[in-house]
Amino acid sequence: MTATAERTTTATPTTGGWRAVTAHLLMQYRRIWLGSVISSFLTPLLYLAGMGFGLGMLVDRSAGGIDGVPYLAFIAPGVLAATALQVGAGESTFPVMAAMKWVPIYFGMLASPLRVRDVVRGHHAFVLLRVATSSVVFLAVAAALGTVRSWWGLLAAPMAMLGGMAFATCTYAYAARLDNDRGLTMLLRFVVTPMSLFAGTFFPIEQLPGWLQPVAWATPLWHAVDACRALMLGTATPGAVLGHVAYLGLWLVIGSVASERVLRRRLVT
Amino acid sequence: MPPSPPTTPLIRATGLVKTFGDFVAVDGIDVAVEPGESFGFLGPNGAGKSSTMRMIGCVSPPSAGTLTVLGMDPRTDGPRIRAQLGVVPQRDSLDEELTVEENIWVYGRYFGLPRHLVRERARDLLEFAQLTDRATSIVEPLSGGMKRRLTIARALVNTPRILLLDEPTTGLDPQARHVLWDRLFRLKREGVTLVLTTHYMDEAEQLCDRLVVMDRGTIVAEGSPRDLIARYSTREVLELRFDSDDHADHVADVAGIAERCEVLPDRLLLYVANGEDAHGEVHRRGLEPLSALVRRSTLEDVFLHLTGRTLVD
Secondary structure (H helix, E strand, O other): OHHHHHHHHHHOOOOOHHHHHHHHHHHHHHHHHHHHHHHHHHHHHHHHHHHHHHHHHHHHHHHOOEOOEOHHHHHHHHHHHHHHHHHHHHHOOHHHHHHHHHOOHHHHHHOOOOOHHHHHHHHHHHHHHHHHHHHHHHHHHHHHOOOOOOHHHHHHHHHHHHHHHHHHHHHHHHHHHOOOOHHHHHHHHHHHHHHHHHOOOOOOHHHOOHHHHHHHHHOHHHHHHHHHHHHHHOOOOHHHHHHHHHHHHHHHHHHHHHHHHHHHHHHOO | OOOOOOOOOOEEEEEEEEEEOOEEEEEEEEEEEOOOOEEEEEOOOOOOHHHHHHHHOOOOOOOEEEEEEOOEOHHHHHHHHHOOEEEEOOOOOOOOOOEHHHHHHHHHHHOOOOHHHHHHHHHHHHHHOOOHHHOOOEOOOOOHHHHHHHHHHHHOOOOOOEEEEEOOOOOOOHHHHHHHHHHHHHHHHOOOEEEEEEOOHHHHHHHOOEEEEEEOOEEEEEEOHHHHHHHHOOOEEEEEEOOOOOHHHHOHHHOOOOOEEEEOOOOEEEEEOOHHHHHHHHHHOOOOOOEEEEEEOOHHHHHHHHHOOOOOO
């Protein structure tokens, strides 16, 4: 009795919380899911096929793979982590600017009981869903191709998700500061693409010129790639994996805190 | 006529200030909005109306002064206040990629309303907004008037105690404006407290029980539209247009005819009790204006009298 009475009194002023934001973004996503699935899932598969089988045949024949690992098995964890990163970056750049400028749904949200924190968390949760589905499906396909050589490899999916979110929260904060989309194009062209190619994805970073190696080492992607690779190949050591998790966790925390602060400064004036 | 003074105001601002850097957008205003009334902020662009509305809507923290909305402090109780507000912003914030009904569904969820309740209310609200046959259309190609009505329908999904409307009909054609006014009038009759800003004097006269005239961040007058006209203007206005580059040249010719005379770039405004009599006197003096028009005083004249400027440039 008291419980129902309490519920009716507190039910009037209420809020949907961050879930309402995620629900909204999912409803938007329903309209474009097909094209999105093609670009976020089929593209990495094409990479895997083209590079793994095509280029891989040359690598395996002339060098016996990389460190004794067939080229396909070497790059599968790299493409997994790079895909998670790209999907995360994609969903936390242009859609953020859209929600502030082109289809200004954030203003409608903030006119309701939702807080800036709900908006940021709800959007991040949506990005996580996108990154998670891409990672899980990709890992399943990679496993079917025989590139997962250890049960620890199952952890490569959450590892890729962590890497994707560590970077996505930071791109979110960056996008929320910008006045136009030029900065986003720059980010994708000059940061995301080079990182996807050179952060240990397709070849070990030891192949890079000496001065570039610390740069690659500092990128979140290299840590995600290295951890995913160790897990999928069954060569993981707890210390190394936990080190990667800690480093990516740091990016995640900084990105999350920054996202909220930047968006508040932008929208609550 | 508003009823006898009710108990506590829904909105009360005292010495409310909003600054952006060095710019003072709202410069110490005092306002009280009573339950069930329809209250307006009238003023030109840049008068501080929207800044005031955003503070009341708890999306813009006041720089100084006190503000209570529904008895709570926007600084600390923003989400709880906003749960009971309906907001129609100056610029539509609809999701144009979704359908009309989907817009209401997602908005209802912001308020934590259960799905079945939102769907039920969406049907009623779309009927109210005369959008039932558009329920499953994508929003983007709809007309400005339809989008505006959808924004209002959406703002009512939580059955708010106060509906805030910032320039509700700016940019709409006359017919769409009348449809919208009709809807707002219905809400007013149902007892919803309306708070709106406008720079259209006809809108303020149509919708507001009481209003404040704002100029450069301050309130220059307050009252019902009829009070304000009675206090700051005459019953009628005679507008004279001469074949002349500078209408100030003709002020001496009409001296003594009117209580007050305003010079606009393209005409003279003579404030008089009886326009026809004044027109007769103009004629007797042998003046030959290109055109002469007698009309009733409006809030536009009140604003011109108070600030020396027109509302819409």
